[in-house]
Amino acid sequence: MTTLVALVVQLLLRVRKLLLTVGVVLAAFQVVLILQANSIQASNSFAKIGDLLPPFLRDLLGPSFAMFLTFRGIVCLGYFHPVVMGALVSVSVTLATIPVMEIETGFIDLVLARPVTRHWIVTRSILVALISTIYLLAMMALGTWLGLNKFAAKDAGWPSVALVGSLAINLGLLMLCWAAIAMAIACACRRRSSAGAIAGLLALTAYLTDYVARAWKPAESVAWLSPFRYYTPFELVMGSPLPAKNLYVLGGIAVSAFALAYLLYLRRDISH
Numbered sequence: 001m002t003t004l005v006a007l008v009v010q011l012l013l014r015v016r017k018l019l020l021t022v023g024v025v026l027a028a029f030q031v032v033l034i035l036q037a038n039s040i041q042a043s044n045s046f047a048k049i050g051d052l053l054p055p056f057l058r059d060l061l062g063p064s065f066a067m068f069l070t071f072r073g074i075v076c077l078g079y080f081h082p083v084v085m086g087a088l089v090s091v092s093v094t095l096a097t098i099p100v101m102e103i104e105t106g107f108i109d110l111v112l113a114r115p116v117t118r119h120w121i122v123t124r125s126i127l128v129a130l131i132s133t134i135y136l137l138a139m140m141a142l143g144t145w146l147g148l149n150k151f152a153a154k155d156a157g158w159p160s161v162a163l164v165g166s167l168a169i170n171l172g173l174l175m176l177c178w179a180a181i182a183m184a185i186a187c188a189c190r191r192r193s194s195a196g197a198i199a200g201l202l203a204l205t206a207y208l209t210d211y212v213a214r215a216w217k218p219a220e221s222v223a224w225l226s227p228f229r230y231y232t233p234f235e236l237v238m239g240s241p242l243p244a245k246n247l248y249v250l251g252g253i254a255v256s257a258f259a260l261a262y263l264l265y266l267r268r269d270i271s272h
Contacts, residue, residue: 003116007124012131015095019132022091023139030078030143034151037074041156071157073237075148078140079167080233085174085207088136092175093199095129096182101192103270112270122183122265126258129179136175137168159237166242167233173250174231178203180257181227187264227253 012019078084099121102108111121141164148158182199189195206226213223223229230246 003114004120004124004127007111007116007120008127008131011098011124011128015098015128015132018091018094019135022087023136026078026084026087026136027139027143027146029084030075030140031147031151033078034075034144034147037071038151038153038156040074041071041153071152072159072163075144075152076159076163076167076233076237078144079164079171080231082207085171088171088175089178089203090200091132091136092129092179093182093196093203095132096125096179097186097192097195097199098128099125099183099265100186100189100195104190104192108270118266118270119262122187122258122262125183126180129176129183133172133175133179137172141165141168163236166236170231170233170236170242170246170250173247173254174227176254177227177250177257180254180261183261184257184264187261187268 099108102111102121108121112118144159144164152158178199181202182195185199185202186192186195189198207228209219210223210226210228213219213226213229227250230249232240232243232246236242
């Protein structure tokens, strides 16, 4: 156990600059969104923004359109903004593909020269992915809390703690899901660049599939295959509870893909 802790700490130290930078940027983005929501509310411009949006976007948002154009909707935007989601998935893929990078560079030879069993490498990577996910979401929540308490009016219609928590939990499971998929892919590839490209392309395809299916009915027949289908921020913002199905599906994908990563890593040739 001491060795495992040392491996986790060592990897966290290697990626600390990335995590610190991304965490600070995400927290700052939450504050900026709150400042923006304050400005829109002060000028009573929410209705005007709705008139500027094209009809297809209104159809895409559906019944959540009206709720989105509120102070609470703008504040929560940071938890499902495409750029934020893309950044978080990218970080997950980056961390998950480290094991194959270590094989590619020969760093794994130094690690395994000590009394370390091979499966601890995967366990370490899973723990780092979990810790990183919690940290980044905590930074987002911290930015939301600081922004609301420092800049938002008390009667502005703040999002509830339960709503922010539900968005963070659902988003965190989505991140772990893609971390697991990327790790399984990495354990089957010889090069980190290949693993990252495959995982990134798969994530983009899944996101676009879910996006298209929300506005085009024929695509719904395959949309259930996309993990993004089980992240439902619009429904949460409208007041719906976090569906247990989403948690089970994303958690099941993560556990299955992590298990596959264990199997592939234990069987693969680690020579470079």
